[in-house]
Amino acid sequence: MARFRSTYHSKVYRDFKSLERRAHHALIRYFEANESDILSLEPAERFDIWYDYANALHCTGAWRKHLLVVDPIIEYCILQDSTSDILPRLYAQALFQKGVSLYHIRQYEQSEHVLRELMKIQPENPKVARELRNCRFKQHPPYVNQSRAISVLLFMAFALVLTLEFLWVRNFRPGWENFIEQLRNLLLLAGLVIGATGTIAHRIESRYRVGKLRKEMLQRKQAKRFNHSRE
Known part of the structure; x- marks a missing residue:
């Protein structure tokens, strides 16, 4: 049409x-x-x-x-x-x-x-x-990239500890196995948490800022309509 x-x-x-x-x-x-x-x-x-x-x-x-x-x-x-x-x-x-x-x-x-x-x-x-x-x-703010960089470093440390565990600790220092296992699990968990925290925080911030802007624009539009109705 x-x-x-x-x-x-x-x-x-x-x-x-x-x-x-x-x-x-x-x-x-x-x-x-x-x-x-x-x-x-x-x-x-x-x-x-x-x-x-x-x-x-x-x-x-x-x-x-x-x-x-x-x-x-x-x-x-x-x-x-x-x-x-x-x-x-x-x-x-x-x-x-x-x-x-x-x-x-x-x-x-x-x-x-x-x-x-x-x-x-x-x-x-x-x-x-x-x-x-x-x-x-x-659009990633600095803290997102920083959290991801820290996360990558922790994953690299996890990989290094895991390699040492299989190649050296189990063969030459079996008494260290519990400590090394806890250490690598801690590094893995920390990497996951820190990497996810930056992303989640950024998503929450994005929703908050857009919601705040939307609320302000709605209030302005309603005020404008009210003023026009009074004229």
């Missing part, structure tokens, strides 16, 4: 819209085969097709290609002076997809920036909060 009302649509537009919207590969092939004709269409038709093309790229996991075409959609939504609620929804969806695409190509800082901006618009959207948490979790 067209997003914009018009008494006439071009043949290129009609042919594109006749394709099943979930047939993402067919939409991509049609767009790329008729790109020059599509770019010469009037703005509303061009935007409508461009949006579906970008959505198809995103749905097929063509993250880098999607990032090349999503910014014009965002700019178009910003520049249009419309009272319709369609463009704000398309703008929010385009921002969300951009954030997800950046996440998948490991541009975590840029992805977080986009998702934080979207959080200001849609703090009630659980998908935004979830993706923002994932994005923050992928």
Whole structure:
């Protein structure tokens, strides 16, 4: 269904819209085969097709290609002076997809920036909060790397003690076996605990910070609605 009302649509537009919207590969092939004709269409038709093309790229996991075409959609939504609620929804969806695409190509800082901006618009959207948490979790603070480094050292010490136990202690110092066994078990346990602690602490921190931001944005949005209702 067209997003914009018009008494006439071009043949290129009609042919594109006749394709099943979930047939993402067919939409991509049609767009790329008729790109020059599509770019010469009037703005509303061009935007409508461009949006579906970008959505198809995103749905097929063509993250880098999607990032090349999503910014014009965002700019178009910003520049249009419309009272319709369609463009704000398309703008929010385009921002969300951009954030997800950046996440998948490991541009975590840029992805977080986009998702934080979207959080200001849609703090009630659980998908935004979830993706923002994932994005923050992928950005390791120093203490995570430090805990992992300590964990690796402890595992190396465990391997060394285990080697000594089999090659030397059991053959030449059998009286030390209980002590060495306790030592290697302690090293293994310490390595597991320290490595897991850093990761778990970071996940908890990520959830807390995103939850705090979401709560602040919800309060701002509610206050803004309240002020508008009083005017």
